[in-house]
Amino acid sequence: MSRVSSLFIISILFVLTNIVFVNSSFAEDRITRPFDWVVEIETKELAKQFEYTGSHLKPIVKTHIVFYATVDEADKKSYEDIWYHNGKPCGLERLGNLTIRPGDGIAIKIKHKTDSPTEGEYKAAANAILRIILDANLNHNSVAIVTLPDGSYSPIISELRNQNAVDAPPHDADHPLESVVNIFLQSGTDGPTQTLYFL
Amino acid sequence: MIVKHALRSPRGNMLVLVSVFMSTIVLALMLAGSFSAIFFQHNRLQTFADEIALSGARKLNERDRLGQMNNMIARCRQLVYSSRDTYEEVNTHYPHLNNLASQLLDEARDGAHDLEIERQYLKNLAITEANNAMQTKFNSEKNRYAINLPWFKASVPSMPTPKIGQVKDIESNITMLTGFDDLESYDLSMGYIFTASKLYKKNINAKLPGSDNDLNFKITSLAAPVEKIVSPGRVILANVYVAAPEDNLRSAVQIELRANIATGLGAAGGGQSKILGTAAACGGDIQQ
Numbered sequence: 001m002s003r004v005s006s007l008f009i010i011s012i013l014f015v016l017t018n019i020v021f022v023n024s025s026f027a028e029d030r031i032t033r034p035f036d037w038v039v040e041i042e043t044k045e046l047a048k049q050f051e052y053t054g055s056h057l058k059p060i061v062k063t064h065i066v067f068y069a070t071v072d073e074a075d076k077k078s079y080e081d082i083w084y085h086n087g088k089p090c091g092l093e094r095l096g097n098l099t100i101r102p103g104d105g106i107a108i109k110i111k112h113k114t115d116s117p118t119e120g121e122y123k124a125a126a127n128a129i130l131r132i133i134l135d136a137n138l139n140h141n142s143v144a145i146v147t148l149p150d151g152s153y154s155p156i157i158s159e160l161r162n163q164n165a166v167d168a169p170p171h172d173a174d175h176p177l178e179s180v181v182n183i184f185l186q187s188g189t190d191g192p193t194q195t196l197y198f199l
Numbered sequence: 200m201i202v203k204h205a206l207r208s209p210r211g212n213m214l215v216l217v218s219v220f221m222s223t224i225v226l227a228l229m230l231a232g233s234f235s236a237i238f239f240q241h242n243r244l245q246t247f248a249d250e251i252a253l254s255g256a257r258k259l260n261e262r263d264r265l266g267q268m269n270n271m272i273a274r275c276r277q278l279v280y281s282s283r284d285t286y287e288e289v290n291t292h293y294p295h296l297n298n299l300a301s302q303l304l305d306e307a308r309d310g311a312h313d314l315e316i317e318r319q320y321l322k323n324l325a326i327t328e329a330n331n332a333m334q335t336k337f338n339s340e341k342n343r344y345a346i347n348l349p350w351f352k353a354s355v356p357s358m359p360t361p362k363i364g365q366v367k368d369i370e371s372n373i374t375m376l377t378g379f380d381d382l383e384s385y386d387l388s389m390g391y392i393f394t395a396s397k398l399y400k401k402n403i404n405a406k407l408p409g410s411d412n413d414l415n416f417k418i419t420s421l422a423a424p425v426e427k428i429v430s431p432g433r434v435i436l437a438n439v440y441v442a443a444p445e446d447n448l449r450s451a452v453q454i455e456l457r458a459n460i461a462t463g464l465g466a467a468g469g470g471q472s473k474i475l476g477t478a479a480a481c482g483g484d485i486q487q
Contacts, residue, residue: 046487051262052324056317057271062487080378083274090310091274092281093486094378127306134299138288164302180295198299 035105035144039067039079039136041128043121044113046083057085061124065132067100070107082131087123087159089131102140108132110148110156117152125152126159130198133181146185153187157194160185165196229350233462236351240460241472243344244356248456248476249434255333255361255452256478257432259325265421265448266372266429266483268318273373274486275307275314276405276416280382282307283411311414318417322448326363329452333361337454344458352469354459361454364443365401365420366435369450372423372483373399398423402444419448422482430482437475453477 042064049060061084066076078095100106110125125148133143148156161167165183179197186193260266282304289300337358346353375397377383386392391405399405401420406412420443422430440453454476461469 048262049267049487050264050317052264052321053328054320054324056313056320082278083271088310088313089278089306090314091271092278093274093376094277094281096378130299131303134285134289134296134303137293137296138285164298181299 035070035107037067037069037100037104037106037141038073038109039065039106039132040076040109040111041065041125041132042111042113043117043125043128045118045121057090059118059120060085060090061118061120063124063128065128067098067106082124082128084120084124084127086120087127087163089127098135098139100136100139100141104141105144106136106141107144108146110146110152112149112152117149119155122152122155123159123162126156126163129156129160129183130163130165133183133198137181144184146183147189148185148187150188150191153185153191157185157196160196165198167196233351236346236348237460237462237472240344240346240351240353240458241474244456244458244472244474245476247340247344247356248454248474249478250476251333251336251358251456252361252452252454252476252478253432253434254336255329255363255454256450256480258329258332259363259449259452260421260432260480260483261325261328263429263481263484264321265325265419265450265480267486268321268448269371269373269418269421269483270486271314272318272416272418273376273399273405275311276407277376277379277382279304279307279311279411279414280379280407283407283409284379308411308414311411311416315415315417318448319446322446326449329363329449330361333358333452333454350462352459352461353472356456356458356474358454358456361452362440362442363449363452364441365447365449366422366451366479367439367441369420369422369479370396370401371399371418372421373418374423375399396423402447417447419443419450421448421450422479424482424485427485429484430479432481433479435477435479437477440477450480451478 044062044064046060046062050057063082063084065079065081067079068076077099079098080092080094082089083091108129112121129146136143160183179199181198183196183198184193185196286300286304289296341355344353345355370393375383375386375392385408386405391399391403393400399418401418403418405416405418407414435451437453440451443449456474456476458472459469460472
């Protein structure tokens with residue numbers, strides 16, 4: 001075999017190897033991060049809302065919901081604000097449309113304005129998760145994962161259970177698990193995980 | 200022959216003239232003094248009435264509670280509309296999600312019920328606190344306005360029950376919410392929006408269409424912020440005060456002070472002075 005042919009074959013092999021490597025990396029990335037968009041829910045307790053004697057609406061928690069493509073985290077688009085009292089929604093303001101391409105995967109990310117979120121914020125976050133999951137479903141987007149701050153992981157899961165999300169319902173070989181919504185939750189980026197179901 | 204006519208003695212004429220003149224002067228001064236006293240007392244009472252009205256008006260929207268309620272009512276409306284819209288789409292295209300959509304819709308409707316109950320509570324609380332503030336202000340200072348002079352007397356003023364209403368021609372503090380095109384069109388068609396300013400109108404019950412028509416979303420008159428600047432509580436002209444619908448939040452007060460006034464000039468003159476004090480609550484802030 002001539003030297004030119006050998007070099008040509010080696011080049012081809014080199015290119016093919018790189019293609020496989022890149023694809024593997026891409027595939028691995030797609031497996032570890034199977035979503036194209038992040039919907040971020042930030043909770044904040046409002047200090048000065050409905051401050052009067054005998055108020056039944058204090059405190060109010062505001063959830064500010066934005067979304068962005070994973071490839072462009074800086075370009076955050078506002079979706080809506082929802083106001084809660086003790087986990088019950090009392091107001092909503094739609095700020096824009098959920099312009100996520102149907103079929104794209106979504107991750108929901110919970111954030112808190114302060115380092116010491118309140119019980120009202122956990123409740124609000126749990127309810128907002130359910131609302132976004134429903135909106136995503138209507139927009140033909142699957143929710144791959146819900147990431148929670150480490151300290152909020154257990155409280156928010158507990159609140160989701162209070163709002164009728166359940167652990168794995170009884171199932172066996174003859175009666176497979178059936179749910180309409182699966183909620184995969186994770187603490188941080190590599191913490192414990194939990195799956196809840198909405199029947 | 201020169202006839203000497205007997206001439207009147209000029210001596211003593213000046214005394215009479217001066218006496219008459221001085222008496223006239225003194226009488227005029229007393230009259231002027233009386234009118235001045237009446238005018239002075241009127242001004243004092245007007246200032247007092249304004250202060251009383253302002254104390255009540257400031258209490259109405261203390262810490263922007265009325266503005267916040269108005270804002271939340273509008274947003275509660277969007278919450279119910281959004282939840283109903285989602286529920287109907289689920290029922291049509293995604294019936295397997297019915298349980299979740301139904302749960303979220305019920306929550307939204309419950310929120311609207313709770314908010315309406317709270318609005319009524321706030322209405323009564325604000326009226327009570329405003330009345331208490333005005334009564335306290337009045338009682339603490341009314342005795343200072345009594346006058347007891349030989350030529351002018353004014354009694355301690357009295358104050359009938361204040362009126363608590365709203366300011367004429369002031370719409371609500373809520374800018375029209377966008378985000379739902381159909382709801383926006385509906386609101387415009389129903390006349391809920393003051394088109395010039397894009398503010399929701401005052402004294403409306405902005406009911407939703409369809410199945411949620413049973414819910415109440417009562418929006419009240421309150422000055423809107425102008426370029427994010429909130430108008431302070433302020434004294435206003437008496438003729439711009441109007442009564443508010445019974446079930447609405449209130450944003451203005453009007454009080455009346457009455458005082459008996461008497462001047463003691465020979466035949467005593469007197470009557471009752473009535474002074475109106477009118478003030479508007481501070482305007483609403485933007486929603487946090």
